[in-house]
């Protein structure tokens with residue numbers, strides 16, 4: 001028997017077990033091709049079916065209309081930080097950003113490097129990004145408003161998205177994409193690195209509203225233009241075939257086994273409540289995010305001392321609970337409980353935490 005741990009890694013992160021089993025099962029002969037999916041051409045009918053299925057499932061899960069394109073772009077979420085201002089900024093208009101942590105800060109830096117007129121209209125830096133800003137004014141004339149829906153490192157998440165009337169939203173959804181339903185209409189662009197919630201590392205998925213494509217400057221290099229990807233069904237060059245294949249399996253699991261994003265959200269809420277209830281009742285563990293801003297995906301907490309935190313992480317690992325170390329930039333502990341990490345794993349963690357506190 002294979003022994004698997006409860007995986008709380010922040011990314012790359014846990015994948016649903018049925019997905020891994022399906023990969024294993026069809027590894028040597030993918031759908032009668034006599035080859036593994038790692039070996040087939042991206043121009044073959046086998047891969048065509050995979051990528052088209054992944055796009056169709058994304059559309060169904062998010063209720064996307066024909067006015068949206070779905071593409072896969074390598075370079076991770078980090079390449080999107082520069083592609084967005086390159087493609088979607090408009091001469092003479094500011095680009096608005098909300099700064100809620102490490103990833104927003106990086107996105108802002110790239111827009112500034114490209115000499116765009118960057119307005120940071122709100123920030124939670126004053127309290128080390130432990131909350132989501134509530135009050136801010138959006139420039140009505142901005143080309144877009146960029147924000148990060150879930151802050152993987154600081155453990156905060158937007159419960160309700162900003163609601164600009166005329167300015168298109170641009171959102172880094174890397175760490176909570178497909179964790180809950182939302183209305184896609186206010187979004188000009190949504191992007192997510194795959195390795196947090198929808199697959200392994202190697203590609204970002206981007207959803208672009210078609211009217212945004214009219215802004216793409218003709219003189220950008222081909223690989224940095226959104227239109228290159230939308231016009232060629234993400235296959236101008238060789239895409240991350242295997243990653244897209246796994247994403248397709250994860251989306252199939254979301255649709256057929258979980259039953260869609262509303263069900264996924266219910267489950268994620270129950271998981272979050274299970275662990276936050278423990279944090280709220282304890283004087284030993286201390287959650288680092290403000291209550292009204294905490295993330296259902298990344299639960300960040302501290303113990304009374306760094307010494308205890310070290311022991312906690314090591315003992316947990318021994319007990320079959322992996323990946324609980326906080327990001328190297330902030331320390332402490334973090335339990336990432338993405339879609340694929342089940343309630344059983346969260347319950348096992350809570351049980352371990354109670355026991356550790358009792359013995360400490």
Ligand SMILES: *Cc1c(COP(=O)(O)O)cnc(C)c1O
Nearest residue numbers: 076077078103152172174175193
């Ligand atoms: C992990 C992460 C990124 C960086 O993703 P890469 O694919 O490594 O570039 C960006 N934004 C958020 C919110 C993340 O969680």
